[in-house]
Amino acid sequence: MPPSAPAPAYILAGPETGKREAFVAELRASLASMDGSLPEYSRYYAGELPPEQLVGLLQNSSLFSSRRVLEYRNAEAITGKAAIAAIEKYIRNPADDAILLLVTEGYSLPKPIEAAVGAANKKMYWELRDSEKPAWIREKLARDRLSAEDGAIDTILELVENETSALESACTVLAACFPPGKRLDADEVEAVLSKSRQEDAFSLFDRMAGSDLSTALGVLDTLLADRQSEPSQIIAALVWSFRRLERLQRAVASGQPPEDAFRNEKISSKTGQTKFRKAMRRYTAEDCERIIRAASETEGALRGGYPAHFARSLLHLFILSAMEGKKRSLILSGWKEEGYYPFD
Numbered sequence: 001m002p003p004s005a006p007a008p009a010y011i012l013a014g015p016e017t018g019k020r021e022a023f024v025a026e027l028r029a030s031l032a033s034m035d036g037s038l039p040e041y042s043r044y045y046a047g048e049l050p051p052e053q054l055v056g057l058l059q060n061s062s063l064f065s066s067r068r069v070l071e072y073r074n075a076e077a078i079t080g081k082a083a084i085a086a087i088e089k090y091i092r093n094p095a096d097d098a099i100l101l102l103v104t105e106g107y108s109l110p111k112p113i114e115a116a117v118g119a120a121n122k123k124m125y126w127e128l129r130d131s132e133k134p135a136w137i138r139e140k141l142a143r144d145r146l147s148a149e150d151g152a153i154d155t156i157l158e159l160v161e162n163e164t165s166a167l168e169s170a171c172t173v174l175a176a177c178f179p180p181g182k183r184l185d186a187d188e189v190e191a192v193l194s195k196s197r198q199e200d201a202f203s204l205f206d207r208m209a210g211s212d213l214s215t216a217l218g219v220l221d222t223l224l225a226d227r228q229s230e231p232s233q234i235i236a237a238l239v240w241s242f243r244r245l246e247r248l249q250r251a252v253a254s255g256q257p258p259e260d261a262f263r264n265e266k267i268s269s270k271t272g273q274t275k276f277r278k279a280m281r282r283y284t285a286e287d288c289e290r291i292i293r294a295a296s297e298t299e300g301a302l303r304g305g306y307p308a309h310f311a312r313s314l315l316h317l318f319i320l321s322a323m324e325g326k327k328r329s330l331i332l333s334g335w336k337e338e339g340y341y342p343f344d
Contacts, residue, residue, distance in 0.1 A: 006031065007121040008094035011075075011114065012103045014125035018164025023123060024071065024101065031067050031099075039099075040065035046077035047311075055090045058098045068098045074230070075102040075109055084110045091116035105232060128164065133157055140168055141184075144175035151186035155269045159193045161200050161237070190269045199223065201237030204319075208238075209279035213323050217316060224312055231302050231311040235318075239295050245279050246288035253285065291322045 006027060012020050031039045040062050044054060054072055062068050078087060091100070091113070102109060102117070107124070114122065128136055134153045141148055148156075160170045170193055177192050178184065199219050207216035223234060244265055251261040262273055283291070298318045302311060 006099055007118070008098070009091045009100040009102065009117050009121065011109055011117050011122040012101055012125065013105075013107055013109075013122065014127075015105050016125035016127050016163055018166070018168060019125045020103070020123075021165055023125075024069075027099070028069060031069070035067050037065070039067035039069045041069045041071070043071040043073065046072060046074040047309075051078050051083040052086050055086050058090060058095050058100060061095070061097055066097060069101065070098060071101040071103055073103045076104040076106045078102075078110065078113065084112055088112040088116045105230065128162070133162060133167070136164070137167060137171065140171040141174065144171070145180035146175060146178060146182055146184060148184040148189070149186065151268060152184040152189045154266060155186045155189045156193065158267060158269050158272050159190065161202055166200070186269065190271055194271050201234045202241065204234065205238055205241040205279075206275055208319065208323055209275055209282060213320065216319055216323065220315055220319060221312070224315075231315060232299065234315065235295050235299050235302070239292055242283075242288045242291050242295070245276060245283060246285045246292070248276060249280060249283075249285035249288065252280070294318055294321060 012023065014020070028039055028041065042057075044057075049057075049072075054070070058068075058070060078084060087102075094100070102113070108114065134150075134157075137153055137156055138148065156167070156170055160166050174184065174189065174192060178188070199222055201223065204216060204219045204223065207219050210216075220234070224231070248258075248261050248265060251264065252258055256264075258277075262268070262276070267273055267276060295318065298314055301314050
């Protein structure tokens with residue numbers, strides 16, 4: 001919960017978007033309670049608005065609101081002495097009516113910025129541990145007087161991106177479809193969530209599992225245009241899915257029945273099994289390995305300081321090479337040697 005007297009700047013770090021969004025919502029509500037009206041809210045991205053221009057916006061008061069909240073995403077891209085110094089100098093002498101939210105999916109920002117913000121105003125948002133997720137879902141369902149069998153919980157975790165905002169949305173959808181007191185089973189959950197599921201980074205893998213390149217690229221463009229997922233989140237989700245696919249392929253190749261391989265990977269829903277069977281027909285274990293290596297190089301390029309508008313082209317190239325280059329060597333970037341998804 002934000003304090004009654006908010007700080008002029010916060011660092012919101014870590015990969016858990018749901019808890020971060022909850023903090024921002026509580027902060028805005030707290031300011032509205034204090035001021036009698038909602039604050040003016042703006043969101044910017046480091047790749048599109050340089051830090052020096054951000055400072056200029058912060059220093060210009062609003063004509064329409066007594067308070068402003070400016071969210072600056074991908075703040076890990078603040079590099080270079082001049083950019084870091086500009087942000088640090090502003091935080092130490094901030095505008096009276098503005099609150100700056102420096103957002104990063106990483107765990108830290110440059111030390112001068114962290115020192116200026118202060119440890120008390122740095123918020124870390126860790127992902128739920130796998131062991132915590134079932135209880136978290138049961139608690140949310142119980143809020144609407146629903147309960148669920150173990151198989152239903154596994155199906156939710158399989159079909160929904162495993163971060164709290166997506167999981168909570170799924171619980172809300174289920175509450176709208178079933179009466180209080182209902183105990184949900186896996187088939188009921190799958191039937192509802194499969195129909196209501198929106199496009200996300202994991203549904204992009206679904207399209208890549210098929211053979212429709214244009215549809216896959218269309219889903220990617222939707223995600224980028226709607227800001228539903230950051231490029232790094234898209235890459236991470238695809239890597240997770242292709243690693244899972246590679247393990248399935250190697251398990252079956254070693255003689256394990258597909259049903260046992262699915263069970264070991266906790267793929268219990270019919271939808272999930274159909275998706276991965278389709279992917280197994282298209283991609284071999286060796287294909288998955290090359291795709292993950294290409295993803296690592298693409299991630300290196302995305303983190304390499306290129307302008308934000310390059311992200312779409314880089315991701316298009318990655319998906320094109322993954323889907324169309326499977327019979328040849330993949331188009332690897334060569335932009336950066338560091339591997340973000342190293343092999344064991």
